[in-house]
Amino acid sequence: MKASAEAIPSARTAEFSQASGEQIPARLRPPLKWAGGKRWLVPHVLVLWRPHSRRRLVEPFCGGLAVTFGLMPKQALLNDINPHVLNFYRWLKRGLTISLPMANDERLYYRHRERFNRLLEQGKGDGAEAAGLFYYLNRTGYNGLCRFNSKGLFNVPFGRYSRITYIRDFTAYQALFANWQLIQTDFEAIPLEREDFIYADPPYDVEFRHYSKQGFSWEGQVRAARWLARHDGPVVLSNQATDRIVELYESLGFNLKYLEAPRLINCTGDRTPAREVLATRNLQAAL
Numbered sequence: 001m002k003a004s005a006e007a008i009p010s011a012r013t014a015e016f017s018q019a020s021g022e023q024i025p026a027r028l029r030p031p032l033k034w035a036g037g038k039r040w041l042v043p044h045v046l047v048l049w050r051p052h053s054r055r056r057l058v059e060p061f062c063g064g065l066a067v068t069f070g071l072m073p074k075q076a077l078l079n080d081i082n083p084h085v086l087n088f089y090r091w092l093k094r095g096l097t098i099s100l101p102m103a104n105d106e107r108l109y110y111r112h113r114e115r116f117n118r119l120l121e122q123g124k125g126d127g128a129e130a131a132g133l134f135y136y137l138n139r140t141g142y143n144g145l146c147r148f149n150s151k152g153l154f155n156v157p158f159g160r161y162s163r164i165t166y167i168r169d170f171t172a173y174q175a176l177f178a179n180w181q182l183i184q185t186d187f188e189a190i191p192l193e194r195e196d197f198i199y200a201d202p203p204y205d206v207e208f209r210h211y212s213k214q215g216f217s218w219e220g221q222v223r224a225a226r227w228l229a230r231h232d233g234p235v236v237l238s239n240q241a242t243d244r245i246v247e248l249y250e251s252l253g254f255n256l257k258y259l260e261a262p263r264l265i266n267c268t269g270d271r272t273p274a275r276e277v278l279a280t281r282n283l284q285a286a287l
């Protein structure tokens, strides 16, 4: 299986622009690949966000941060239940540089996967080494998947890309993350403020998806939708437009708009177009 290579620019060579008084590279991209990443959705969310851009952005299911990087909020609260992705972002905030060997090589991949799993077993999953290994495994593994076995060990196979560009020096990301608060918890435990603008992208409503050890059940979909429906500020919610999701969001009073997702990556790597729903609430809330 060959997946197309995705080149990412070096953070060191990115152009710099003045944003909120700080030196922030103008073309920094999300550093991770993420299953269910919503880069394609950014233009649709951007028009909804612009009138509210002075608010804090909250992403309860931030994953690969495609939307946050698209909106570039001054203030953000970014959460995901996945401890490894959050550990990586915490290290970006501290100024990460990676010194371990990185190459698109199958033997090296399995050696690094083994080392990453040893660190997890030793309770060292929150260190800079684990963050560097996580980045390498994410870029080099199959489809950027983040999957663990029943013992909690990372088990994604080698990705077989034709070419991969790795970043070693992430210090350019530091200024960007400076005003972005990071937390790793279940979405319902997020300390929301009334004025927050929420963009929520829960795992798709499909049975084969398991992002965390616990997976995300139908009960999770209902819990997330009800939690979002209680928020006083603006809410934008995206999901796959299955019949029961549409029924759920309509029953809670969301306004619905349908979009054609360019592709959906499932766990076998099959890519099939999917209908997406964009559900919104309180977008007219006072600015």
Ligand SMILES: C[S@@+](CC[C@H](N)C(=O)[O-])C[C@H]1O[C@@H](n2cnc3c(N)ncnc32)[C@H](O)[C@@H]1O
Pocket: 034, 035, 036, 037, 038, 039, 060, 061, 062, 063, 064, 065, 066, 067, 079, 080, 081, 082, 185, 186, 187, 188, 201, 202, 203, 204, 211, 212, 215, 216
């Ligand atoms: C569809 S992905 C988000 C992708 C992201 N919007 C992007 O563009 O990269 C859904 C995310 O929800 C996270 N997640 C699953 N269950 C969660 C929970 N109970 N609380 C918070 N996050 C959860 C997963 O780890 C996953 O990263």
